Amino acid sequence: MTDLNNETHGLRSWLERLNRAELPAMAVVVHDLLRLSQSETASVAQLTEVLMRDAALASKVLRVSNSVYCNPGREVIKTLSRAVVVVGFDQVRMIGLSVSLLDGLLKNSPREQLQALLARSFHGAVQARNMAQYLNQRQQEEVFIATLLSHIGELAFWSHAGKTADRLVASLNEPGVDPDKVLKREIGVTFDQLTVGLLKTWNMGEIGQLIQASRNSDGPAARAVALGSTLAERVAGKGWTHESVQALIEPVAELIGTDAEHAWQQLVGSGQEAVRIAGNCSNADLQQWIPRADDLPLDLSALLQMEVVPGRPSVDEVSAERKPEVEADPLLQPNLEMLKLSVDHLKLMARAPMDVDTILHTVMQGLHRGAGIERIALMVLAEQQTQFRVRTAIGKGTQRWRETFALPCGDGAKHIFGHALAQRDCLWLGGPKSQELQSLVTPAVVELVGSGPFAIAPVIAGSRRVGVLYGDMRLSGRALSASQLAAFKRVAELTGLCLQRLSQR
Numbered sequence: 001m002t003d004l005n006n007e008t009h010g011l012r013s014w015l016e017r018l019n020r021a022e023l024p025a026m027a028v029v030v031h032d033l034l035r036l037s038q039s040e041t042a043s044v045a046q047l048t049e050v051l052m053r054d055a056a057l058a059s060k061v062l063r064v065s066n067s068v069y070c071n072p073g074r075e076v077i078k079t080l081s082r083a084v085v086v087v088g089f090d091q092v093r094m095i096g097l098s099v100s101l102l103d104g105l106l107k108n109s110p111r112e113q114l115q116a117l118l119a120r121s122f123h124g125a126v127q128a129r130n131m132a133q134y135l136n137q138r139q140q141e142e143v144f145i146a147t148l149l150s151h152i153g154e155l156a157f158w159s160h161a162g163k164t165a166d167r168l169v170a171s172l173n174e175p176g177v178d179p180d181k182v183l184k185r186e187i188g189v190t191f192d193q194l195t196v197g198l199l200k201t202w203n204m205g206e207i208g209q210l211i212q213a214s215r216n217s218d219g220p221a222a223r224a225v226a227l228g229s230t231l232a233e234r235v236a237g238k239g240w241t242h243e244s245v246q247a248l249i250e251p252v253a254e255l256i257g258t259d260a261e262h263a264w265q266q267l268v269g270s271g272q273e274a275v276r277i278a279g280n281c282s283n284a285d286l287q288q289w290i291p292r293a294d295d296l297p298l299d300l301s302a303l304l305q306m307e308v309v310p311g312r313p314s315v316d317e318v319s320a321e322r323k324p325e326v327e328a329d330p331l332l333q334p335n336l337e338m339l340k341l342s343v344d345h346l347k348l349m350a351r352a353p354m355d356v357d358t359i360l361h362t363v364m365q366g367l368h369r370g371a372g373i374e375r376i377a378l379m380v381l382a383e384q385q386t387q388f389r390v391r392t393a394i395g396k397g398t399q400r401w402r403e404t405f406a407l408p409c410g411d412g413a414k415h416i417f418g419h420a421l422a423q424r425d426c427l428w429l430g431g432p433k434s435q436e437l438q439s440l441v442t443p444a445v446v447e448l449v450g451s452g453p454f455a456i457a458p459v460i461a462g463s464r465r466v467g468v469l470y471g472d473m474r475l476s477g478r479a480l481s482a483s484q485l486a487a488f489k490r491v492a493e494l495t496g497l498c499l500q501r502l503s504q505r
Contacts, residue, residue: 007164008164008187009187009188010188010189011188011189011193011194011197013188014157014187014188014189014194014197015194015197015198015201017160018156018157018160018198019201021156021160023104023156023159023160023198025054025104026100026101026103026104026105027198027202027204028202029050029053029054029057029096029100030097030100030101030145030149030202030204031202031203031204032050033047033050033093033096033097033100033141034097034141034142034145034204034207036050036093037090037093037140037141037142042089044081044084044089047080047084047089047092047093047096048080048081048084050096051080051092051096052080054100056103057096057099057100057103058080060099060103060281061080061083061092061095061096061099062077062078062079062080062083064095064099064280064281065077065083065086065087065092065095067280080092090140090141093141094141094144095281097141097144097145097148098122098277098281099281101148101149102118102122102278102281102286105118105155105156105159106118106159107159111158111165113158113165113169114155114158114159115285115286115289116236116289117151117154117155117158118155118286118289119236119278119286119287119289119290120232120233120236120289120290121147121148121149121150121151121155121229121232122148122274122277122278122286122290123232123235123236123271123274123278123290124147124148124150124228124229124230124231124232124233125144125145125147125148125228126144126228126270126271126273126274126277127147127227127228127231127232127267127270127271127274128143128144128146128147128224128225128227128228128229129141129143129144129147129224129228130266130269130270130273131143131224131227131228131252131255131256131266132144132221132224134255134256134257134258135220135221135224135255135256136220136221139221142206142207142210142221143210143221143224143225143228145207146207146210146211146214146221146225147214147224147225147228147229149195149199149204149207149211150195150211150214150225150229151191151195152195152198152199153190153191153192153193153194153195153196153197153198154191154194154195156194156198157187157191157194161187164186164187167186168182168183168186168187171185171186195208195211196208196212199211210222210225211225213225214226214229220255223251223255224255227248227251227252227255230248231245231248231252231267234248235271235290235291236289236290236291239291240268240271240291240293248267249263249264249267250263252266252267259482261481261482261483262482265482265485265486268293271290271291271292271293272292272293274290275287275290275292278290331374331475331476331478332368332369332372332374332475332476333372334370334371334372334484335369335370335372336370338365338366338369338370339366339367339370339371339487340370341366341370342362342363342365342366342367342370342491343366343487343490343491343494345362345366346359346362346363346366346491346494346495346497346498347494349362349498349501350494350497350498350501351501352501353498353501353502353504354498354502355502356499356502359495359498359499359502360378360391360392360495361392363376363378363469363491363495364376364378364392364393364394365394366487366491367469367471367487367488367491368394368395370487371483371484371487371488371491372484373395373455373471373472373473373480373484373488374395374396374472374473374474374475374476375393375394375395375396375397375398375470375471375472375473375474375475376393376394376395376398376469376470376471377390377392377393377394377395377398377401377405377469377470377471378390378391378392378393378459378467378468378469378470378495379391379405379407379417379467379468379469379470380459380466380467381409381465381466381467385409385465386408386409387406387407387408387409388405388406388407388409388417388467388468389405389406390402390405391467395475396475397475401448401449404448405448407444407445407448408444409421414440414442415440415441415442415444415445416429416437416440416441416442416445416456417445417456417468419437419440420456420457420458420468421458421465421467421468423458424458424460425457425458426455426456426457426458426485426488426489426492427455427456427457428453428455428480428485429441429453429454429455429456430452430453430454430455430479430480449470449472450474452472452474452477453472453473453479453480454470454471454472454474455470455471455472455480455485455488456468456469456470456471457469457488457489457492457493458492458496459492459495459496459499460496461496461497461499461500461503462496462500462503464500464503466495466496466499469488469491469492469495471488
């Protein structure tokens with residue numbers, strides 16, 4: 001084994017030292033997986049061949065592919081080719097990239113500086129990749145890798161520098177020092193110089209160019225890299241609610257072509273995704289280094305912008321004579337205080353359980369009277385988990401659901417309710433991105449709840465699938481806002497936590 005504790009100084013010396021370590025083998029895997037992402041004719045056989053070169057890597061990819069995050073249906077995956085079928089080609093490739101990089105860097109000495117920076121780089125990479133999906137699907141993997149490797153010089157140093165790293169930590173901790181001057185004095189090279197040098201020796205010049213372009217935000221892909229890296233750094237140092245993090249919402253919205261509210265939800269969702277992926281792809285506890293967004297206060301300011309619009313009477317409510325002097329009741333409006341109170345009560349009940357009726361009453365009132373969602377229902381798995389039945393509902397016209405709603409589930413019953421529960425994700429069936437899911441809104445579903453946009457979210461109590469939460473704005477035909485959808489998703493998550501805690505009492 002090479003002694004990595006010998007004195008090393010200057011760029012060439014450090015490149016030689018790090019390339020004597022196991023990093024080049026990791027770089028070859030990353031390079032080949034990147035090449036597959038750039039090819040329009042890449043095959044399953046080519047992907048599995050790259051992953052199978054390293055038995056430990058192949059085994060880890062299979063383990064991650066069998067995780068709840070990647071495989072919510074819990075189908076047993078025993079081969080890489082089957083993983084591609086179940087999880088997806090791009091997802092398996094991303095798992096391979098992540099596992100190879102994380103394991104390659106953490107293998108020797110998972111010191112604190114390495115874990116913190118690696119978690120930050122990984123969080124930034126997930127953020128940047130998810131921004132890139134709005135720009136160019138083919139650039140997603142390049143943006144992901146560029147963001148992840150944007151600090152590879154520093155990561156490699158902390159991973160393989162031994163006693164030199166110990167001395168550098170002490171020097172950098174001295175008050176009032178210039179980090180680059182300290183680096184030049186102690187090791188003869190800056191981390192940025194080391195990053196550029198390593199990528200060149202690994203034949204990853206294009207990634208290096210994208211990283212360099214990101215320093216000046218030169219082009220959409222480079223801006224995604226820059227924004228992802230900056231966001232992860234600020235969140236790690238200041239937390240999600242700091243004004244410096246909030247200042248990035250508008251630039252992200254401009255880049256991905258959405259409003260600020262949707263951009264914020266995108267960033268928070270990507271942060272939660274990064275925590276889940278880091279937990280699955282790394283043996284080290286990288287999750288603890290990524291600030292969680294689960295307990296963020298809901299940004300419900302947009303609910304206050306909903307106008308009070310007079311209700312449109314239905315055909316049944318207007319007689320043939322039509323009496324113009326009879327005014328319809330005003331539409332349901334959000335009540336932020338009610339919503340916040342309901343969310344706070346649910347958080348308390350997730351720690352100190354109450355009876356199920358109290359939990360569900362809080363859920364219904366919070367979403368209906370608080371968030372202003374016109375029809376809400378909890379559909380639970382019943383009849384030995386063979387049917388969805390309405391456990392409780394609120395809103396005009398929902399009373400009959402308790403008697404008439406019965407939707408088969410299980411083998412052969414493919415519909416949006418079962419899909420949402422299997423994917424463990426909140427779905428909004430009303431935007432352009434939901435078109436591919438419309439085939440799951442079966443005639444049986446339309447017969448039960450009517451046609452039109454709706455939201456649906458899984459309710460999971462630990463490992464137990466309880467059912468789904470349903471919400472729509474059919475009475476008025478108004479759109480469900482992003483703030484309402486965020487509240488809906490959060491309340492569904494809290495419902496599962498409350499029911500899980502209740503089951504443990």
